[in-house]
Amino acid sequence: MEHVLLRHxxxxxxxxxxxxxxxxxxxxxxxxxxxTPAEVIEIVKAxxxxxxxxxxxxxxxxxSFIPKNAPETYVLINTDESEMGTxxxxxLTENNPHQIIEGALIAAYAIGCHKVFxxxxxxxxxxxxxxxxxxxECREAGILGDNILGSGFSCExxxxxxxxxxxxxxxxxxxxxxxxxxxxxxSKPPFPAIEGLYKKPTVxxxxxxxxxxxxxxxNGPDWYKSMGTPQSPGPKIVCISGHVERPGxxxxxxxxxxxxxxxxxxxxxxxxxxxxxxxxxxxxxxVVDDALGAPLTYEGLTPFDSVMxxxxxxxxxxxxxxxxxxxxxxxxxxxxxxxKCTPCREGTFWLDRVVQRIYDGRGTEADIRLLQSIAxxxxxxxxxxxxxxxxxxxxxxxxxxxxxxxxxxxAAKGGKVAQPAAAAAVR
Amino acid sequence: xxxEKYGKEIDALLARFPEKKSAVLHLMHLAQNxxxxxxxxxxxxxxEICEIDPTHVLGLAGFYTLYYEExxxxxxxxxxxxxxxxxxxxxxxxxxxxxxxxxxxxxxxxDGMFTLKTVMCLGACDRAPMLQxxxxxxxxxxxxxxxxxxxxxxxxxxxxDDEPSVVxxxxxxxx
Numbered sequence: 001m002e003h004v005l006l007r008h009x010x011x012x013x014x015x016x017x018x019x020x021x022x023x024x025x026x027x028x029x030x031x032x033x034x035x036t037p038a039e040v041i042e043i044v045k046a047x048x049x050x051x052x053x054x055x056x057x058x059x060x061x062x063x064s065f066i067p068k069n070a071p072e073t074y075v076l077i078n079t080d081e082s083e084m085g086t087x088x089x090x091x092l093t094e095n096n097p098h099q100i101i102e103g104a105l106i107a108a109y110a111i112g113c114h115k116v117f118x119x120x121x122x123x124x125x126x127x128x129x130x131x132x133x134x135x136x137e138c139r140e141a142g143i144l145g146d147n148i149l150g151s152g153f154s155c156e157x158x159x160x161x162x163x164x165x166x167x168x169x170x171x172x173x174x175x176x177x178x179x180x181x182x183x184x185x186x187s188k189p190p191f192p193a194i195e196g197l198y199k200k201p202t203v204x205x206x207x208x209x210x211x212x213x214x215x216x217x218x219n220g221p222d223w224y225k226s227m228g229t230p231q232s233p234g235p236k237i238v239c240i241s242g243h244v245e246r247p248g249x250x251x252x253x254x255x256x257x258x259x260x261x262x263x264x265x266x267x268x269x270x271x272x273x274x275x276x277x278x279x280x281x282x283x284x285x286x287v288v289d290d291a292l293g294a295p296l297t298y299e300g301l302t303p304f305d306s307v308m309x310x311x312x313x314x315x316x317x318x319x320x321x322x323x324x325x326x327x328x329x330x331x332x333x334x335x336x337x338x339x340k341c342t343p344c345r346e347g348t349f350w351l352d353r354v355v356q357r358i359y360d361g362r363g364t365e366a367d368i369r370l371l372q373s374i375a376x377x378x379x380x381x382x383x384x385x386x387x388x389x390x391x392x393x394x395x396x397x398x399x400x401x402x403x404x405x406x407x408x409x410x411a412a413k414g415g416k417v418a419q420p421a422a423a424a425a426v427r
Numbered sequence: 428x429x430x431e432k433y434g435k436e437i438d439a440l441l442a443r444f445p446e447k448k449s450a451v452l453h454l455m456h457l458a459q460n461x462x463x464x465x466x467x468x469x470x471x472x473x474x475e476i477c478e479i480d481p482t483h484v485l486g487l488a489g490f491y492t493l494y495y496e497e498x499x500x501x502x503x504x505x506x507x508x509x510x511x512x513x514x515x516x517x518x519x520x521x522x523x524x525x526x527x528x529x530x531x532x533x534x535x536x537x538d539g540m541f542t543l544k545t546v547m548c549l550g551a552c553d554r555a556p557m558l559q560x561x562x563x564x565x566x567x568x569x570x571x572x573x574x575x576x577x578x579x580x581x582x583x584x585x586x587x588d589d590e591p592s593v594v595x596x597x598x599x600x601x602x
Contacts, residue, residue, distance in 0.1 A: 084548040085511045122456065122493045123549050125562045125593045132600040158443050161597070163452050163491035166547065180448030180477065182490045198445055239552070241511040247553035281548075282510065314511050314552070328510035332547050338490075 004227075004235045005211050006251045008095035015130050017137040020098040026143060028214030032106045033151040040110040044213065046221035048233050053078060053169070053206035054280060054309035056232075056298040059213075065193035066111040066201045074202040075108045076178065077118040077210060080162055080169035083281035084332055085312035088237040088249050089207040093120070094127045096211065097134035101157060103210030105148070106217060108155045111203055116157040118207075119174050121164070128159055135159070166336035170384050171204040173338065184340040185384040208237055228254035232297035236311055240265040243272065243317040252296070259292040261313060272317040276400065280309025282329040283389035285396035286322075305396070322401040323408055326393050327355045333390035344387030347378040351394055358405060361412045368398065368405050429458060429472050436601040437476060447477045451487060455494055460594040464495040492546065500535045500542035501588075502580050505559045508545040511552035520556035521545055523570055527577070540584060541577070562593035 045060030196202020245266025554566035
């Protein structure tokens with residue numbers, strides 16, 4: 001398959017401006033600049049491109065929320081990529097930076113923005129040289145700065161580095177961080193489209209999302225919708241990791257099944273059997289084999305009470321201790337909770353402690369119910385999605401793997417609880 | 428000291444934003460690169476440049492995990508130990524590294540050369556076990572590669588390691 005996003009795999013040196021232009025680079029921007037901003041938004045809307053960070057919100061719709069003729073607006077590229085199991089934006093940044101820049105410039109033109117910031121996690125600094133080089137090339141070629149390609153439109157773009165905080169991928173936290181504050185989300189409203197960076201209308205788009213935009217402008221919405229499904233059109237980069245033979249990024253058309261994706265990655269490592277899948281890094285409920293036939297779309301996992309999210313597939317083999325796996329994920333959320341809202345700060349702390357004690361062999365049956373109770377107390381009460389997501393690995397692992405929890409608890413009592421019915425009869 | 432050494436870069440950085448405060452995370456990266464950790468002096472200098480309260484900078488140093496509040500070794504080895512990496516052997520890798528360096532996690536070798544840490548997802552799950560050392564990624568590691576890497580770093584340090592750091596290279600783009 002020819003790649004639309006990971007085009008550097010087909011075209012050597014695509015990160016060089018010269019090569020990128022030889023392959024249609026910045027033609028999408030030229031086309032956009034020949035239209036009105038409203039027309040550009042209509043095309044992106046018609047393509048039904050949806051946010052690739054995981055939320056799946058319509059990109060064109062998001063752009064259309066920016067008030068017309070606002071004197072100062074911002075486009076922020078979200079390259080904070082910190083979800084466990086996600087490594088797609090880094091590959092794009094390192095190898096196909098111009099496609100991100102072009103997409104962001106089209107977004108900037110559409111909303112009347114003259115300054116774009118690419119918010120990158122600090123850990124990607126080494127991967128950012130390619131992006132900085134690309135920006136430099138653009139400045140020299142008149143693609144950035146004043147009067148871009150003679151169109152009269154002017155825009156600058158800068159890289160901005162975070163410093164190790166998962167929460168900064170949340171758009172309001174990202175905005176706070178860019179303003180020099182703690183990366184803590186705020187409760188919407190105000191929505192960034194009205195009051196974002198420096199209280200000005202702001203669009204925050206995921207890196208992969210923006211990389212889709214140039215080709216949509218060049219080839220049109222119908223071409224874009226010929227890939228994928230009606231509700232989830234287009235290509236998607238799927239990050240596959242865990243117990244598979246060939247972990248890595250795979251670009252597919254949405255609608256491919258999870259089983260096909262597992263096969264693409266060479267199946268479970270060492271000929272072992274599949275046990276479970278984290279379909280969206282740590283942020284989506286765990287699914288088991290009945291879900292493998294589901295299509296990878298924004299809606300595909302709904303019947304299995306889970307989500308596609310950023311399509312970060314972490315596969316686990318039959319030997320995996322699911323209490324341990326859950327513990328690893330809840331440790332992540334406890335560590336990354338920003339501490340602003342009580343349900344998340346306290347909830348993730350206690351979930352971590354209780355799973356830890358079950359794992360250590362110090363738990364009781366009541367602890368399993370306690371986990372469900374803490375999670376229930378957090379649900380719908382957290383300030384942002386991080387807190388809401390943190391309960392899903394716990395609840396789903398209890399649903400699918402309750403016997404493993406019970407076995408840990410039973411072992412804690414010296415194995416006596418292995419026959420609860422018999423114990424009750426004696427009493 | 429930052430001002431004297433990086434005046435031009437700092438001015439270019441500040442010019443990017445309508446508010447100086449926005450430059451704070453960048454400047455903290457630069458300060459840490461210079462001082463090794465977020466020392467009082469580092470915090471004071473960054474606060475002065477951004478015209479903000481040093482307490483605010485201190486708060487940021489506590490919030491963002493890439494900033495070190497305590498002194499660390501010359502090379503900070505941060506092994507990703509999240510679930511995706513752990514499924515590919517990161518926990519065993521950390522144990523091995525700890526044993527070889529003879530320090531616990533969060534410890535620093537007696538010669539001040541290496542600090543070992545475990546961190547949350549670094550976004551290289553397909554190349555685990557992996558670590559970042561002073562913001563440079565080392566991927567698809569095993570014991571032999573780790574030994575090699577440590578030997579190389581020791582050698583570099585002995586020769587004075589004048590290679591620009593990742594932070595310095597990034598700041599060279601500030602024009």
